Amino acid sequence: LAKTTQPISMDSYEGQEVNITCSHNNIATNDYITWYQQFPSQGPRFIIQGYKTKVTNEVASLFIPADRKSSTLSLPRVSLSDTAVYYCLVGDDSGFQKLVFGTGTRLLVSP
Amino acid sequence: GAGVSQSPRYKVAKRGQDVALRCDPISGHVSLFWYQQALGQGPEFLTYFQNEAQLDKSGLPSDRFFAERPEGSVSTLKIQRTQQEDSAVYLCASRRIEGAGYEQYFGPGTRLTVT
Numbered sequence: 642l643a644k645t646t647q648p649i650s651m652d653s654y655e656g657q658e659v660n661i662t663c664s665h666n667n668i669a670t671n672d673y674i675t676w677y678q679q680f681p682s683q684g685p686r687f688i689i690q691g692y693k694t695k696v697t698n699e700v701a702s703l704f705i706p707a708d709r710k711s712s713t714l715s716l717p718r719v720s721l722s723d724t725a726v727y728y729c730l731v732g733d734d735s736g737f738q739k740l741v742f743g744t745g746t747r748l749l750v751s752p
Numbered sequence: 753g754a755g756v757s758q759s760p761r762y763k764v765a766k767r768g769q770d771v772a773l774r775c776d777p778i779s780g781h782v783s784l785f786w787y788q789q790a791l792g793q794g795p796e797f798l799t800y801f802q803n804e805a806q807l808d809k810s811g812l813p814s815d816r817f818f819a820e821r822p823e824g825s826v827s828t829l830k831i832q833r834t835q836q837e838d839s840a841v842y843l844c845a846s847r848r849i850e851g852a853g854y855e856q857y858f859g860p861g862t863r864l865t866v867t
Contacts, residue, residue, distance in 0.1 A: 684859050684860055687856065739785065739797040740785075742796070744792070
């Protein structure tokens with residue numbers, strides 16, 4: 642499984658756009674990039690998944706450059722409720738997939 | 753619809769006691785996973801079931817840990833002779849079918865404290 646590296650923590654203010662970048666230099670051809678969000682005292686929650694270019698849903702956007710060695714999770718106009726830990730995961734999207742989490746990025750949104 | 757539920761939400765055990773943690777997955781979900789999350793760390797895989805079959809238990813830290821899913825729905829994670837290093841949040845997750853991508857649905861977890 643490809644190793645991922647992401648910042649330990651980030652700070653932002655309400656209404657700002659937040660971009661969290663994840664490095665995955667050893668990503669394999671069949672690997673997808675997935676992001677999870679975890680609030681305190683809750684289990685992780687799937688946010689978004691992509692393979693290349695850009696993916697957007699109602700929660701976030703995921704930007705993946707052509708070489709796929711990194712990806713950026715973009716949260717538009719964050720609110721206090723976006724304070725959470727964000728995990729970047731990389732792995733094959735077929736068959737059995739146990740999730741391999743790193744330590745994630747702790748995002749703190751202040752008023 | 754109802755999500756994944758876990759019980760109890762909090763458990764305090766004296767060192768040496770046995771504990772049983774329950775997971776009720778989303779109805780109809782074939783796959784069930786258990787993860788262990790230490791304070792300040794990401795979840796770590798423990799074991800995986802497809803229906804009632806335990807297909808991977810490579811993450812169980814010792815033979816004191818045992819998991820079962822006898823009827824392919826509810827699962828129980830049992831820890832015998834608990835030790836202080838077992839203190840963590842135990843998360844259960846389910847997934848609808850095989851090959852359904854990386855989207856797993858997690859429960860709120862059981863926080864185990866061993867004193």
